[in-house]
Each structure stands twice: as structure tokens, then as C-alpha cells.
Amino acid sequence: MPIGWNDYDPSQFFDEVMEKKGTPRKASRELFEHLKKLSSRDIYTRKKTAEAAIVELGITFTVYGEGTNIDRAMPFDIIPRVMCGDEWKKISDGLSQRLKVLNMFINDLYNKQEVIKAGIIPEDVISTSRNFRRECIGMTPAHGAWANICGSDLVRDQSGTMYVLEDNLRVPSGVSYMLENRKITKRVFPELFKDINIIPVDDYPSKLFDMLTSMAPDGASNPEIVVLTPGIFNSAYFEHAFLAQQMGAELVEGTDLHVSDDNRVYMKTIEGLAPVDVIYRRIDDDFLDPEVFRSDSALGVPGLMRAWKAGNVAIANAPGTGVADDKVVYAYVPDMIRFYLGEEPLIPNVETYLCRREDHMKYVLEHLAELVVKPANESGGYGMLVGPHSTKEQVETFRELIQQNPRNYIAQPTLNLSVTPTLTEDGIDGRHIDLRPFILQGSGTYVTAGGLTRVALKKGSLVVNSSQGGGSKDTWVIEEEV
Amino acid sequence: MLSKVANRVYWLGRYMERTENTAKLVNVYTSLLLDMPKGTDVGWHSLLKITGSEETFGSMYDEMNEQNVTSFLLTEQRHMGSMLCSLSMARENARTSRDILPREAWEVVNEIYILAKTDKDTILSRSGRYQLLTRIVHSGQRLEGILAGGLSRNHTHTFLHLGRLIERADTTTRIVDAGALLLSENSLKKMRSLEGIVWMNLLKTLSAYQMYRQEVKRQIVGTEVIRFLLKDARFPRSVKFCADSLELLATRLPNCYAVRGKINMLLQKLKDFSPDGAGEMEIHRFMDDIQIELYDIDSAISATWFNSELAG
Numbered sequence: 001m002p003i004g005w006n007d008y009d010p011s012q013f014f015d016e017v018m019e020k021k022g023t024p025r026k027a028s029r030e031l032f033e034h035l036k037k038l039s040s041r042d043i044y045t046r047k048k049t050a051e052a053a054i055v056e057l058g059i060t061f062t063v064y065g066e067g068t069n070i071d072r073a074m075p076f077d078i079i080p081r082v083m084c085g086d087e088w089k090k091i092s093d094g095l096s097q098r099l100k101v102l103n104m105f106i107n108d109l110y111n112k113q114e115v116i117k118a119g120i121i122p123e124d125v126i127s128t129s130r131n132f133r134r135e136c137i138g139m140t141p142a143h144g145a146w147a148n149i150c151g152s153d154l155v156r157d158q159s160g161t162m163y164v165l166e167d168n169l170r171v172p173s174g175v176s177y178m179l180e181n182r183k184i185t186k187r188v189f190p191e192l193f194k195d196i197n198i199i200p201v202d203d204y205p206s207k208l209f210d211m212l213t214s215m216a217p218d219g220a221s222n223p224e225i226v227v228l229t230p231g232i233f234n235s236a237y238f239e240h241a242f243l244a245q246q247m248g249a250e251l252v253e254g255t256d257l258h259v260s261d262d263n264r265v266y267m268k269t270i271e272g273l274a275p276v277d278v279i280y281r282r283i284d285d286d287f288l289d290p291e292v293f294r295s296d297s298a299l300g301v302p303g304l305m306r307a308w309k310a311g312n313v314a315i316a317n318a319p320g321t322g323v324a325d326d327k328v329v330y331a332y333v334p335d336m337i338r339f340y341l342g343e344e345p346l347i348p349n350v351e352t353y354l355c356r357r358e359d360h361m362k363y364v365l366e367h368l369a370e371l372v373v374k375p376a377n378e379s380g381g382y383g384m385l386v387g388p389h390s391t392k393e394q395v396e397t398f399r400e401l402i403q404q405n406p407r408n409y410i411a412q413p414t415l416n417l418s419v420t421p422t423l424t425e426d427g428i429d430g431r432h433i434d435l436r437p438f439i440l441q442g443s444g445t446y447v448t449a450g451g452l453t454r455v456a457l458k459k460g461s462l463v464v465n466s467s468q469g470g471g472s473k474d475t476w477v478i479e480e481e482v
Numbered sequence: 483m484l485s486k487v488a489n490r491v492y493w494l495g496r497y498m499e500r501t502e503n504t505a506k507l508v509n510v511y512t513s514l515l516l517d518m519p520k521g522t523d524v525g526w527h528s529l530l531k532i533t534g535s536e537e538t539f540g541s542m543y544d545e546m547n548e549q550n551v552t553s554f555l556l557t558e559q560r561h562m563g564s565m566l567c568s569l570s571m572a573r574e575n576a577r578t579s580r581d582i583l584p585r586e587a588w589e590v591v592n593e594i595y596i597l598a599k600t601d602k603d604t605i606l607s608r609s610g611r612y613q614l615l616t617r618i619v620h621s622g623q624r625l626e627g628i629l630a631g632g633l634s635r636n637h638t639h640t641f642l643h644l645g646r647l648i649e650r651a652d653t654t655t656r657i658v659d660a661g662a663l664l665l666s667e668n669s670l671k672k673m674r675s676l677e678g679i680v681w682m683n684l685l686k687t688l689s690a691y692q693m694y695r696q697e698v699k700r701q702i703v704g705t706e707v708i709r710f711l712l713k714d715a716r717f718p719r720s721v722k723f724c725a726d727s728l729e730l731l732a733t734r735l736p737n738c739y740a741v742r743g744k745i746n747m748l749l750q751k752l753k754d755f756s757p758d759g760a761g762e763m764e765i766h767r768f769m770d771d772i773q774i775e776l777y778d779i780d781s782a783i784s785a786t787w788f789n790s791e792l793a794g
Contacts, residue, residue, distance in 0.1 A: 055596065056589060056592070056593060057589060227581075232574075232577075232578055241577075241578070241580045242580070244581035245580055245581035245582070245585075249581075250484055250487075250581075251487075251581045252484060255486075256485075256486055267484060268484060268485050269483050269484055270485055270488050270637065270736060270788075271736045271737075272736075
């Protein structure tokens with residue numbers, strides 16, 4: 001029995017693969033023709049192949065508070081999401097533009113603050129930002145790049161327009177799943193890779209390595225690079241280990257590092273102390289250095305900030321980068337692009353209401369049940385209100401939260417996120433998705449071909465975070481033949 | 483190499499070796515019991531003696547029957563020395579060392595663990611046990627193959643093998659000890675004809691039977707088996723071979739002086755020992771001595787490379 005492709009109906013949503021019922025988009029044609037030929041038994045067998053591969057490869061993410069069984073297999077959907085190369089080129093340019101400006105902005109904030117003087121962004125937004133680090137004032141990292149690794153979330157609305165939903169500049173994760181998803185999909189549909197020009201993604205670790213090398217303090221021609229992880233209980237530990245492995249870098253925890261009186265960072269090896277040049281940190285600022293930030297933290301390295309400020313070690317992403325991760329700052333990014341580059345943003349922001357502004361707050365409070373409300377500095381989908389999917393009590397709780405701390409909340413219209421065909425227990429059905437491409441900036445800029453597509457596996461759900469029950473699938477950017 | 487990472491792979495080596503050894507031991511022992519005539523008191527308790535875990539067993543189980551002893555040795559979660567616990571710790575160490583191991587190494591460790599864990603009940607039935615334990619042993623050997631062919635001869639390799647060798651030498655002394663213990667059982671003393679069968683089975687536990695035949699080319703006699711397992715320089719599971727390899731590996735590492743000193747003490751002890759005319763008790767005491775030497779080597783390894791005093 002064939003799988004129900006003929007009944008598949010994206011209804012009112014924008015569908016990534018299907019133009020309308022029965023007609024695939026141009027870039028998806030070959031995929032669609034192939035999948036249509038497979039029986040449902042064949043499809044479910046392949047689903048099983050994928051599941052077995054995930055367990056075998058040990059592709060897991062960690063969930064807090066589940067006792068000893070902390071390591072869970074990543075939920076994965078075998079049907080890829082497809083994008084065409086021409087469209088991707090434009091998006092990719094837009095992402096480069098954005099990260100370039102975000103870095104100019106961060107560097108400006110810790111130095112001349114021209115953006116504030118020019119009235120582009122209000123001073124109090126920065127002075128009240130939890131992630132603005134006074135300790136960083138006066139610093140300029142190599143190439144002026146603070147956010148060296150950025151994961152921006154992109155979403156499409158029902159008209160098909162792509163928006164940046166948020167920029168993740170602190171310790172964005174998910175890139176290892178992007179790479180693993182491709183590996184699994186190659187196992188599941190090897191025949192498709194022969195016929196379709198899918199742009200490979202597996203050069204990411206070497207691009208990351210090159211970027212980190214370009215950050216090294218002067219004189220280090222063959223720098224020692226380490227990945228700093230909070231440890232095995234962190235939800236992204238799998239990724240930390242994966243990236244270290246792929247780059248041939250040491251995976252270290254805070255206790256493996258030591259800052260000596262000469263303000264240099266060393267790691268503890270079997271031969272004694274060995275100098276470290278570049279740290280790809282996956283620990284939040286707060287825990288980075290107990291001498292400067294939270295003194296009760298055992299995760300970080302005492303003296304790390306001293307070493308960084310002395311220019312003896314590069315840290316990616318640089319401490320203080322998080323100031324641009326603030327969702328209030330996000331609202332000003334299009335203006336920053338105009339201010340710093342004199343260009344128009346290539347990818348628009350989602351319309352955003354800032355509760356710190358009286359007029360916006362009034363609107364937000366009146367329309368709470370229609371809006372998505374987000375705290376300015378959370379990640380992982382925590383502490384959000386999705387108005388249309390919430391109870392009256394939840395809405396009222398947020399009304400109070402917002403009034404207590406307007407600075408900390410933004411609101412956006414509930415978007416009709418695009419959908420893509422996803423294999424469910426009863427055949428093919430549309431599920432909402434987003435996309436997280438990864439952008440690197442060191443001496444140059446690099447954008448992944450596509451990124452990590454996250455899927456809200458529950459019917460109708462808009463929440464794609466893996467910590468909230470979401471899954472992921474492979475993302476294909478297809479190079480059309482000329 | 484990071485001290486912490488060195489420590490992890492060292493224990494990965496030990497746990498994997500222990501997993502394999504436990505699987506083999508239970509397998510061979512099950513088949514040995516089938517050969518034993520009725521009326522001998524060789525039973526499952528001897529397996530606890532060999533592994534030195536009578537006391538721990540006693541605190542968890544009342545009766546020393548096949549079911550209890552095998553589940554204690556193979557799958558008991560509360561017993562840190564059980565095969566499944568070793569495997570679970572090996573997996574944890576492999577998982578946290580994925581960045582420096584060949585990818586397939588982590589995959590195969592993960593696979594053995596899943597195999598052992600999901601088929602826990604099969605292990606406990608006599609019929610399913612043989613097959614499953616054999617598969618676990620084979621997977622362990624696949625890991626050896628992956629490491630032999632895919633891991634550079636770097637410090638990771640060195641520490642993995644230091645761990646393996648210490649554990650391996652330790653197992654060999656326990657097996658020799660077991661032979662002596664079994665043969666000192668009163669009921670067996672009366673049946674000297676069984677001596678050959680006991681030693682043959684112990685050789686099989688160490689996959690040493692064929693090599694013994696080729697090297698010694700004689701009837702299977704206790705003193706020769708003991709000499710072979712302790713002093714043969716060419717058989718990879720003999721204590722002598724393990725100690726020689728330990729010494730060789732240690733020289734590849736920085737600051738190896740103290741560790742080499744301890745290894746040389748072990749080698750000297752082996753050289754001075756002769757099994758000829760040694761009684762069961764003497765053998766038993768000597769095996770204890772060697773185990774203490776191995777313990778000292780382990781402590782020296784740990785003090786030299788895992789604690790990184792310099793690091794302050």
C-alpha cells in the first residue's frame with residue numbers, strides 16, 4: 001500500500017515541500033517522485049533503520065531531572081525538508097550581514113558606544129541588560145568578532161516569507177544534530193543522494209576549526225584549541241564531545257584548566273601543565289570565572305578573565321557577547337544594520353512589541369491571548385507564553401509577570417509557521433518547523449548550507465525545542481543544474 | 483593528554499577487559515560443571531572464590547545456586563564487579579572519551595552494552611547464556627581490532643592498554659588461584675583423574691588451551707600450566723607477557739621512573755618463583771603476592787599521571 005501522498009494537504013499553511021495538494025515544489029520534485037513510489041511498509045522499515053542508527057551511533061541529548069536515565073535518543077523524522085539553492089544564497093547573505101552587524105554592535109558597546117550616542121538604541125536597554133558585562137569594557141577581540149558562532153532561528157509565515165525569529169549568540173547548540181541527521185538520512189535514502197545535488201554539510205567542523213585558529217593570540221601558529229564543557233550532565237554534552245572529536249581538540253572541563261600567575265591558561269596533562277591558546281566555551285558567562293562572575297560556580301576557571309583581558313587566550317564566543325542575545329536588543333537589529341552598514345536588512349525581523357515601551361505594553365496586555373510572549377534572556381523555550389494555546393490562568397500569570405518587569409518581556413504575533421510533510425503513526429502529515437543555520441565569524445564568515453530543521457512533532461504544536469518534545473530532520477539545500 | 487582523559491581511557495581498558503573476562507569465566511565454568519561427576523563439591527561457590535567476591539555475594543543473596551551466582555556475576559546492578567556494571571562504566575568512559583577514540587570504538591562499546599542490557603534475562607538461562615556471552619566476548623574482540631587498526635599509537639592507546647594489561651594479569655592470577663583452590667577441594671583430591679579436566683578448562687577460560695598445547699606439547703599437568711600462565715614470555719595472557727608489555731608501554735610516557743620500578747619488582751618476583759613442588763597453599767599465597775604487586779603498579783600509575791600534582 002502506498003503512503004498517503006495523494007491525500008497530503010498542507011491546508012492553509014506554507015508547505016516547504018509541496019506547492020499544493022499533489023504538486024511538489026520545484027526543488028522537491030525528485031524527492032517527492034521517489035517517496036511516492038515507496039510502499040508504506042518500505043517507508044516504515046526505513047524509519048526503523050533510522051531509529052536503529054540513532055541508538056547505535058549514540059546520538060542523544062540529555063534531559064534534566066530524569067534520574068540516571070539522562071541520555072535520550074534524539075527524535076528524528078526521516079523525510080527531509082528541501083530548500084532551493086537560489087533562495088538559500090539570499091538567506092545566507094542575510095545571515096552574514098546580520099552577524100557582521102551584531103559583532104560591530106557588541107564591539108561598539110564595549111568601546112565607543114556610538115550606537116547609543118546616535119540614539120539608535122536607548123541607553124537604558126543596555127544598562128539594564130543582564131548580559132552586559134562591565135568587565136569587558138575596552139576589549140576588542142581578534143577581527144572585532146565577539147560572537148564567533150551564532151545560531152539564528154528562522155521561521156516562515158503563511159505567505160512564505162522568511163524571518164529571523166531570534167539570534168542565539170551565547171552558546172548556541174544543535175549543529176551536531178544537523179551533521180548527524182545528514183549521516184542518518186544518507187543511510188536511509190542512499191539512492192537519493194546519487195540523483196540529487198544536495199549540498200554537503202560535513203565541512204562545518206573544519207570551518208569551525210579554521211575560525212578558532214584565526215582567533216589565536218599572536219604568535220601561535222599551531223594553536224592549542226580546547227572545547228570547554230560544563231560536563232556530562234549538560235544537555236548538549238553530546239555535541240561538545242562531538243565537536244571536540246571532529247576538530248581533534250581537547251574536550252575539557254573547568255577543573256582541567258588552570259590560570260597561573262603569568263595570566264596564561266594551562267591544561268592539566270599527564271606531562272604537567274600545557275598552554276592553551278583558544279577556548280571554544282560552551283559555558284555561560286555567569287559560570288566562566290568565579291573570580292569575576294558567580295563566585296559559587298565550580299564549573300569555570302578562576303582567573304580566566306584575567307588571561308583573556310591580557311590577550312593571552314582567545315575565548316569564543318567572547319565573554320559579554322550575550323548582550324546581543326537579549327530579545328529586546330533583537331528588536332533593534334534592523335536599525336543597526338542601517339546604522340552600521342547603511343544597508344537594508346536582507347532578512348526581516350518578526351514584528352516585535354517591547355513591553356518596556358508604554359504604547360507597546362498597552363497593546364500587549366490587551367492582546368495577550370493572541371501573542372507569543374518571551375522573556376528577554378531565556379533559551380530552550382523556557383518561560384514562554386503561547387497565547388492561543390494557553391489557559392486563562394497562564395495568560396493572567398503572564399499579565400502579572402509583564403507588569404512586574406516590563407523590561408524583561410517582548411511579544412510577537414503568533415505566526416502560522418510553515419509546515420513540512422512528516423511521518424506520523426497514521427501516515428504523512430504536516431508539522432510546524434523552524435530552521436537554525438549556524439554562522440561563523442573569525443577572520444572570515446561562513447554559513448552552513450541549510451541548518452538544523454526542528455520539528456514540532458505534536459500535531460498543531462508550535463514548540464520545536466528538543467527540551468520541549470520537539471524533534472528534527474535533515475535539511476537539503478539543492479543546487480539546481482544550470 | 484589531559485590527566486582526566488588518561489584516567490578515563492585507562493579505566494575503559496580495565497572495564498572492557500573485565501567484561502570479557504567475566505563473560506569467558508562464566509561460560510567456561512558452566513561447561514566445566516557439566517564435566518564434573520556427581521558427588522564432587524565443586525559448585526558455584528568456587529566461582530565466587532575465584533573472583534574474590536564471596537562476602538559481597540553473601541550480603542545480597544542467601545543461596546549459592548546457579549541462578550544467584552550467575553546473576554550476581556553477570557547482571558547484578560548492586561555489585562560493582564558484575565559484568566553489566568563493568569560494561570556500564572566502560573560505556574560511560576567511552577561516551578565521555580568519544581572525542582579521542584575512533585568513532586567505531588564508542589559504537590561497539592555502546593552496542594555491547596545495549597546487547598547485554600536488553601537480553602539480561604537470556605543471560606540467566608543456561609541455554610541462552612552461552613550464545614550471548616560468546617557474542618559479548620566477540621564484540622570485545624572487535625573493539626580490540628578497531629583499536630589495533632584505527633587508533634594511533636599515541637597516549638590514548640598507551641593508557642587503554644596499560645588498563646587492559648593490569649586487568650588481564652590480575653585475571654590470570656585469579657584463574658591460576660582457582661585451579662589450585664579447586665584441586666585442594668577434598669572431594670577432588672580423591673579423584674586425581676579430574677586434574678587434567680580442571681586445568682584444561684581453566685586454560686580455555688584464558689583462551690590459552692591451544693597455545694599451551696603448541697608451546698608445552700605435553701600432558702596437561704598443573705605445574706606446567708602454572709609455569710605457562712605465569713612465566714611464558716610469548717603467550718599474551720601470561721603474567722610475564724603482561725608485565726613485559728606494561729614496562730614497554732610505560733617507557734613511552736613521561737616521568738615513568740616510579741611506575742617502571744614497580745613493574746620491575748613484579749618481574750623479579752616472577753623470575754624467582756618456581757611452581758615445581760609448590761603446594762596449593764603456596765601457589766595461593768604467591769598469587770596473592772602478585773595481585774598486591776599489580777595493585778601497587780596501579781597506584782603508581784594513578785599517582786604519576788592522573789593526579790597531575792603540578793597542576794596545583
